[in-house]
Amino acid sequence: MLLQTLNGLVYGGLLYILAVGLVLIFGLRRVVNFAHGSLFMVGAYVGYAIATHFGNFWLGLVVSVVVLAVLGVFLDAVVFRPLQREDPIVTVLVTFGILLVLEDAVRTIWGKDFLSLKPPAALAGTVQILGESFPTYRLFVIALAAAVAIGLSLWLRMSRIGLFVRASSVDRTTTAILGVNTDRVSVLVVAAAGVSGRVSAPVLALSPCMGRLILIDSFIVVVVGGLGSFSGAFFAALIIGQLHNFGVVYLPWAATMIPFLLMVGILIWRPSGFAGQHV
Numbered sequence: 001m002l003l004q005t006l007n008g009l010v011y012g013g014l015l016y017i018l019a020v021g022l023v024l025i026f027g028l029r030r031v032v033n034f035a036h037g038s039l040f041m042v043g044a045y046v047g048y049a050i051a052t053h054f055g056n057f058w059l060g061l062v063v064s065v066v067v068l069a070v071l072g073v074f075l076d077a078v079v080f081r082p083l084q085r086e087d088p089i090v091t092v093l094v095t096f097g098i099l100l101v102l103e104d105a106v107r108t109i110w111g112k113d114f115l116s117l118k119p120p121a122a123l124a125g126t127v128q129i130l131g132e133s134f135p136t137y138r139l140f141v142i143a144l145a146a147a148v149a150i151g152l153s154l155w156l157r158m159s160r161i162g163l164f165v166r167a168s169s170v171d172r173t174t175t176a177i178l179g180v181n182t183d184r185v186s187v188l189v190v191a192a193a194g195v196s197g198r199v200s201a202p203v204l205a206l207s208p209c210m211g212r213l214i215l216i217d218s219f220i221v222v223v224v225g226g227l228g229s230f231s232g233a234f235f236a237a238l239i240i241g242q243l244h245n246f247g248v249v250y251l252p253w254a255a256t257m258i259p260f261l262l263m264v265g266i267l268i269w270r271p272s273g274f275a276g277q278h279v
Contacts, residue, residue, distance in 0.1 A: 003132055004245055010138045012241020013145025014200050018214065019221040019233045020152065027228045028168050031080050032088065034095040037215025038102035043068045044201045044210065045106055048117050051201075057120035061199070099212065106208045115206040137202055144199060149234050156230065217244065220259045224266050226273025235274055 018040055025033045043064040051060035079098065083091045118124065119137035126133040156162035167175040204210060221240050225232030240259050247255030266273060 002130060003134060004249055005242065006129070006134055006138065006142070008242035008245035009142045009145075009238070010203060010241070011244055012238045013142050014203070015214070015217055015221050015241055016145050016234055016237035017148055017199070019218045019225075019237055020148070020230065022218055022222050023225075023228060023230055023233050024165070025080060026222070028165070031083050031091050032095070033080070034092060034215070035075070035079075035098035035102065036095075037211030037213075037218070038099040039068055039071065039211070040200075040214060041106060041206075041208065041211030042071070042102055044204075044206050045110055045115075048115060048201055048206055049110075051117060057117075099215075103208045103212070110206075110208075112208060117201040117206070119202040141199055141203065152230060217259060220263045223263050224273055226275040229273060229275035232273050232275030 018036070021039075022033060022036050025031055025036070046067050047060035047064035049060075050063045051057050054060075075098070079094060083094060119135075119140075123137040123140050125136050127136055127139065128134075156166055164175065200214075204214075217240055221233055221236045224240070225234070225236035239262070243258045243262065244255065247258045251258070
């Protein structure tokens with residue numbers, strides 16, 4: 001039970017880091033970004049390529065974050081900014097099209113085969129927890145997700161830029177009238193998918209469809225936690241991670257349905273999610 005709980009925290013941590021980007025882009029642009037999963041995938045593959053070529057895991061992490069930040073800035077300027085004035089169905093179709101394009105690009109460059117990446121030497125072993133062995137790298141993923149959650153909370157609540165982000169997500173027009181450049185604010189929130197994708201590489205098998213699969217659970221996290229709510233996304237990610245992991249182990253025939261059933265229940269009895277609409 002302890003090992004399964006920890007594995008649930010690992011998956012929940014990856015979901016949270018990925019869901020943060022969805023929450024931010026929705027709060028700032030009111031755009032539901034179906035391409036976010038493909039950014040997760042691109043981050044994983046870029047990190048894999050750099051790590052295998054140079055033999056340095058941490059260099060791959062840095063490069064993947066930089067590449068995803070540049071790609072995110074480009075998509076924000078060319079896609080998300082114009083789409084915020086369009087009908088929601090247009091947003092869904094365009095961002096889903098971007099997902100398909102990026103998946104085909106990955107297939108062309110790296111092929112269709114599953115790839116795997118070993119964790120760095122410093123995190124390659126195991127630790128004993130109450131007499132049970134658990135991979136050190138998975139503990140690192142849990143610690144990283146916790147650090148992201150704490151750092152994001154402090155940044156949003158105690159920094160000037162964080163204040164601008166919160167204000168823009170609540171009322172973008174009024175915030176702009178008060179002199180805040182909301183376009184620059186949105187540029188600061190585009191690399192979370194790269195971090196999540198790169199960190200997940202030693203945990204999940206790399207494939208062109210990996211982003212599409214985890215994107216579904218990430219959207220469930222955002223809906224269950226509450227659109228625009230960072231704290232809600234954190235608690236929802238922990239719950240979905242546990243449901244996913246224990247479902248795979250104890251109820252494999254229903255594992256894929258359980259998160260959807262939770263989302264359906266939330267939409268029926270509390271449509272605003274665990275934490276309402278905003279932080």
